[in-house]
Amino acid sequence: MLITILKTKRNIKLNTIIMRTITVSNRSVYFKYAEVEVTIPDDIKDEDILDWLTSNEHEFVERIDNAIYKSDYECSDSECEWRYDVEVDGKQTIGGHL
Numbered sequence: 001m002l003i004t005i006l007k008t009k010r011n012i013k014l015n016t017i018i019m020r021t022i023t024v025s026n027r028s029v030y031f032k033y034a035e036v037e038v039t040i041p042d043d044i045k046d047e048d049i050l051d052w053l054t055s056n057e058h059e060f061v062e063r064i065d066n067a068i069y070k071s072d073y074e075c076s077d078s079e080c081e082w083r084y085d086v087e088v089d090g091k092q093t094i095g096g097h098l
Contacts, residue, residue, distance in 0.1 A: 023085045029076045034067035036060055
């Protein structure tokens with residue numbers, strides 16, 4: 001509570017301004033990106049590549065996991081959310097995007 005006291009010659013005027021706290025938050029999504037080349041048999045038709053990859057995950061899963069582990073985080077500008085939330089007695093009463 002913020003209390004302001006204004007003094008005059010004849011009396012004291014008391015103005016009370018009650019303040020409250022709200023929460024402002026930012027959620028920014030960071031991601032990692034990695035790619036590896038996978039060599040597949042030349043006789044695999046385009047429409048069968050997914051089936052071949054699914055059956056042969058051992059050809060690339062460990063390599064892509066290692067590449068992702070070594071890659072740096074990048075910020076996604078399109079995945080950024082600003083909000084405000086008002087809580088009363090521990091319960092959110094109102095809020096929304098900024």
